Amino acid sequence: MTQPLHAPYATGLHKLSVGLAPLDIAHWFEPDRQWPEQMANKGAMLRFQHGDVVASLPESAAAQDELLETMIAHLPRAHPNLFTMEPKGLRIQGLHPGGANNPSLWPIDRCGRMVQEDLCLMQADGDRFVLTAASLCAPSGWKLSEKLGQPLIGIHAPVPGYDVELAHRVQRVFQGLQAGQLVWRTNWSLATEPTLFMPGGHSVSPVQGDAITAANAGTHVWLRVERQTLTRLPRTGAILFTIKTHIDPVSSLRGHPELCAGLRGSVETMKPEMRDYKAITRYKAALIAWLDAQIGP
Numbered sequence: 015m016t017q018p019l020h021a022p023y024a025t026g027l028h029k030l031s032v033g034l035a036p037l038d039i040a041h042w043f044e045p046d047r048q049w050p051e052q053m054a055n056k057g058a059m060l061r062f063q064h065g066d067v068v069a070s071l072p073e074s075a076a077a078q079d080e081l082l083e084t085m086i087a088h089l090p091r092a093h094p095n096l097f098t099m100e101p102k103g104l105r106i107q108g109l110h111p112g113g114a115n116n117p118s119l120w121p122i123d124r125c126g127r128m129v130q131e132d133l134c135l136m137q138a139d140g141d142r143f144v145l146t147a148a149s150l151c152a153p154s155g156w157k158l159s160e161k162l163g164q165p166l167i168g169i170h171a172p173v174p175g176y177d178v179e180l181a182h183r184v185q186r187v188f189q190g191l192q193a194g195q196l197v198w199r200t201n202w203s204l205a206t207e208p209t210l211f212m213p214g215g216h217s218v219s220p221v222q223g224d225a226i227t228a229a230n231a232g233t234h235v236w237l238r239v240e241r242q243t244l245t246r247l248p249r250t251g252a253i254l255f256t257i258k259t260h261i262d263p264v265s266s267l268r269g270h271p272e273l274c275a276g277l278r279g280s281v282e283t284m285k286p287e288m289r290d291y292k293a294i295t296r297y298k299a300a301l302i303a304w305l306d307a308q309i310g311p
Contacts, residue, residue: 017270018262019046020239022200024272026279028288032183037198037243040092043129044241044258049096052130052152052259053109055210059151060113060127066213068123069162070135070147077135077252078121078147084247085125097128104128122147131243131256136166136188143188143253145169152210152259154203154238193248202239202280203292204301208261226296228303232265235301237277264301267308274308 022033059067070078086104089097098105103115106128113119113127126133126149135147142165150158161169166184191197205212206226226234241258267273281289281298289295 016047017266017273018237018239019260020200020241021273021276022202022239023237023280024276026276026283028280028284032187033199034187034197034244035199037196039088039196042088042092042196042243042245043131043256045093045096045130046260048260049130050108052210056127056130056151057109059211060123063211065159067151067158067211068120068126068149069158070120070122071163074122074135074137074146074252077137077247077250078125080247080249080252081125081133081135081254082121085128089128120147122149125149126151129256131258134255134257136253136255138251139165142166143185146252150257152257153213154240154259155212155214157213187244188253191244191246191253193246193251196243196245198241198243200239200241202237204264204281204294205236205238205261206234206293206297208236208263210259210261226300228300228307231297231301231304232268232308233263235264235297237262237264237266264304267305269308271309274305278302278305278309 086099089104090099096107098107106114109127114124116124122133122135132150132152133148134145134150136143137146138144144163144165145161146163148158148162156169166188187197237260239260239262241260243256244253246253264277267277281294281301284292284294286295289298294301
């Protein structure tokens with residue numbers, strides 16, 4: 015089994031951190047081996063639950079237009095094996111191109127149909143940054159309908175410690191981000207199912223929790239890692255926040271004792287209120303036992 019592409023838990027220490035690093039524009043978007051499944055998931059979500067996954071405010075129109083222009087120019091250059099610009103519009107390998115080229119759709123909707131990433135546009139409103147448009151097919155514990163029009167602090171309100179430990183630092187990052195500058199980070203959580211669309215929060219039913227044992231935690235618990243990027247669009251000044259969700263069973267760490275040890279340490283050092291928020295507490299002991307078995311003596 016292929017090991018996860020990103021492993022932010024490998025440090026063995028859990029802490030709230032912005033943790034941004036510069037990113038080359040060539041790696042802005044990250045098509046990978048999960049492309050077919052994730053794009054199929056997007057197609058289904060956009061067809062059957064469109065109102066749950068795409069939304070925008072009128073004031074985002076110019077920023078959406080700029081984002082569409084930017085992505086259409088960027089993707090064929092960065093990923094010519096997947097994207098080709100043709101007279102009728104953008105051709106995407108393996109996908110019906112109608113949605114991406116449909117002028118009747120909001121630009122944020124068209125952009126979301128081009129890549130695996132979820133896309134969120136944030137715009138300044140005084141000294142706040144507000145979510146004004148998004149294509150969000152893989153939310154982790156939040157609903158677009160509830161967060162549209164909300165500032166950063168409102169979006170992250172349920173996260174334990176965010177207001178005290180991170181809010182001011184994130185605000186400074188948004189204020190200081192320069193046009194064209196691209197930065198990235200990762201974060202992680204655990205889930206008891208490999209579902210991409212999880213708007214209801216980090217939860218685990220009693221049945222699922224009781225079913226997880228030291229013998230089966232590797233196949234019953236899933237690593238959910240978000241690769242996030244931030245960049246400021248030069249013309250409108252809007253900030254694009256992208257979220258690429260990677261889902262792998264914990265068993266993908268088998269044969270990598272250093273990653274198992276890192277995940278064990280990160281779970282153990284996580285504050286109890288964060289473990290409760292992420293719904294890890296119920297099966298923590300079983301997971302630790304499974305990881306210990308992989309680490310060995």
